[in-house]
Amino acid sequence: MALRNHPSETPDIAALKLRATSLRRHMLAMASGQGAGYIGQGLGMADVLAALYFHELRHDPGDVTWAERDRFLLSTGHYSIALWAALAEAGVLPVAELSTYGADDSRLDMSTLDTTPGVEVIGGSLGHGLGQGVGQALGLRLDKSPARVFVELSDGEMQEGATWEAAMSASSFRLDNLVALIDCNGIQADGKVVLDMEPVADKWRAFGWETQEIDGNDMAAVVGALKAARAAGGKPHAIVLRTLPGRGVPTLETREKAHFVRVDPGEWNDLIREFEKEAANG
Numbered sequence: 001m002a003l004r005n006h007p008s009e010t011p012d013i014a015a016l017k018l019r020a021t022s023l024r025r026h027m028l029a030m031a032s033g034q035g036a037g038y039i040g041q042g043l044g045m046a047d048v049l050a051a052l053y054f055h056e057l058r059h060d061p062g063d064v065t066w067a068e069r070d071r072f073l074l075s076t077g078h079y080s081i082a083l084w085a086a087l088a089e090a091g092v093l094p095v096a097e098l099s100t101y102g103a104d105d106s107r108l109d110m111s112t113l114d115t116t117p118g119v120e121v122i123g124g125s126l127g128h129g130l131g132q133g134v135g136q137a138l139g140l141r142l143d144k145s146p147a148r149v150f151v152e153l154s155d156g157e158m159q160e161g162a163t164w165e166a167a168m169s170a171s172s173f174r175l176d177n178l179v180a181l182i183d184c185n186g187i188q189a190d191g192k193v194v195l196d197m198e199p200v201a202d203k204w205r206a207f208g209w210e211t212q213e214i215d216g217n218d219m220a221a222v223v224g225a226l227k228a229a230r231a232a233g234g235k236p237h238a239i240v241l242r243t244l245p246g247r248g249v250p251t252l253e254t255r256e257k258a259h260f261v262r263v264d265p266g267e268w269n270d271l272i273r274e275f276e277k278e279a280a281n282g
């Protein structure tokens, strides 16, 4: 069993940042190839995905059904562009296949399909990831498995009752093998998050979760929070991630509508040039 990742006490932050840059590069190539994509969110979550797939998760890219693997559940299916980039970078999917993103018959849909290797749940209908994560965490505990479950969910999904039913269950069942990664990017479709969810961290604490709140685009902070979430203690862990949609591409960082980006072919080239300039400056 060749395990690519084992969380070490001395993570290589510089190498993880380079992975995040690589994920962003893959995402821009995918979206420009298709002419459109849910890229704002993906760019915002690139640092977290890099930290997970290249540091925190115990997984085997050569055997995505390994029973003891840590599970990563992407609750927001439309963030699939970020997952495809991470799975390809990790060696689960061929990098060449990324160019099929969003095309008819592609395995790399604009929303997740559970037939694609490395996908744990379908996330097209929002608000169900955390409940599925609770079920998986319970099942793994019953099996006495060391595997942990990481569920990504969005600020928009916190407006769905099912999320809080799951949150209540997780603390009631004392699921300390469960980590919620809450992407607070401040947008919900083509506007700001509709309902005021603040104070987000206090809500999770009130539901019995061990809660941290960090800058989700600060690699050292992400790795540190994931490390802290390894502690058992009878409570599920929530990490509230403040991320910037479009992170790494200034025009997208300041774009009012960053949910679904469709621009002209020439403009994609401009965005890629901007990204490479930023990436070169570190």
Ligand SMILES: Cc1ncc(C[n+]2csc(CCOP(=O)(O)OP(=O)(O)O)c2C)c(N)n1
Pocket (backbone or CB within 6 Å): 041, 076, 078, 124, 125, 126, 127, 154, 155, 156, 157, 185, 187, 188, 189, 190, 259
């Ligand atoms: C149950 C459900 N309702 C509505 C939608 C349609 N929908 C797709 S993405 C989206 C925006 C959700 O906002 P958020 O989850 O915060 O994601 P972001 O805006 O950051 O992409 C909506 C409403 C859906 N996929 N599932």
